Amino acid sequence: MLDDHVRHHDGVITLAQALRVGLSEKAVRRRVQSGHWRRCSRGVYFVDDRPFTDAARIRAAVWGHGDRAAASGLAAAYWHSLTTFAPHVVEVTMPRNSHGRSRAGCRVRRRDLVRTDVVERRGLRVTALPLTVIEAAVRRGGGPALVDAALRRHTELQPLWAAHVRNKGRYGSPAARRLLHAAEGGAKSEAERLFKRLLTKAGITGWTANQRVAGYEVDFVARVAGYEVDFVFRAERLAVEIDGFAFHSASDDFQHDRIKQNAIALAGFQVLRFTWLDLTEYPERVLAEVRRAISAR
Incomplete structure (x- = not known):
C-alpha cells in the first residue's frame, strides 16, 4: 500500500497518509533520519529515491497547507494541463479562517471557495477548470493565450462566466471580465x-x-x-x-x-x-x- 501511494502521488506522502497505510510515527522518523524520506514541511515528506518533479513540488506545497487547501492560479493551470511549464511559485488557496502562512516557493490566498469551484485531480485538491482559467489568465505567464487554448480544447465560455460571477471581488477580477468580453x-x-x-x-x-x-x-x-x-x-x-x-x-x-x-x-x-x-x-x-x-x- 505504501509503494502504491508513493507511485501514484509523485513520491509525496503526509504523516496522516503514512499512518493510514500502516506506518507508525516512529517508522516515519526513522525514514527521515536515514535520509530515505525528505521533510518538505510539517507533516509532509518526499520519498527521496526519485526526481523531485514539478508535480511533486506542487503537491507538497498544497498538502503542506492542510487538507482544505487547493492549488490555484498557474499551479492549478499546470495541474489541469492548460500550461506546459509549472510556475516557480505555487499559489495555494485556503479558507479565510484557516491558519498557516506563505512559505518559500508558495503564495497563499485566503478565500472561501464553493464546492463547485474545487475538484480533486490525481489525489490533489485544485480549483475547478473554469475558475482556474479565469484566475490563471490574469497572472504573468497566463494571458489571453491561455483563455483561447482552454476554449478550443477544454471548456466553453458559459462556465467561465459562471465561475467569474460566483467569485467577484477576487484578485484580477476586472482583467478577467475584459478577457471574457473579448472572447465573447x-x-x-x-x-x-x-x-x-x-x-x-x-x-x-x-x-x-x-x-x-x-x-x-x-x-x-x-x-x-x-x-x-x-x-x-x-x-x-x-x-x-x-x-x-x-x-x-x-x-x-x-x-x-x-x-x-x-x-x-x-x-x-x-x-x-x-x-x-x-x-x-x-x-x-x-x-x-x-x-x-x-x-x-
Missing part, C-alpha cells in the same frame, strides 16, 4: 483598432481599411462586388484579415472564410490573417510578417 466576440473590433495603431506607430503606410476586393464584371451592366477585407495594401496586392479569438470556429464561418480567402488569392492578393492574440502577444512578429509581405511585391 468583442475582440475583433478592438483588434482592428490595435492593428491600425501598430501600423501607424511602425510607420507602415499605403493601406486602407474595410475595402472590397476580388470583384469582377459579369456583363456590361452587372458586377459582383467582391469581398470586404479588413486592410488592403493595393499597390502591394496584400490583404490582411483580422480575427478575434482563435477558438471561434463555427463550421459556417469557417467555410465562408475559406471561400473568401480563395477568391481574394485568385484575384492576385496575398492574404495574411492575424488574431487578437497575435496582436496582443506577438506584435513584433505581426509587423515583421507585414513588412516581409510588402517587400516581396
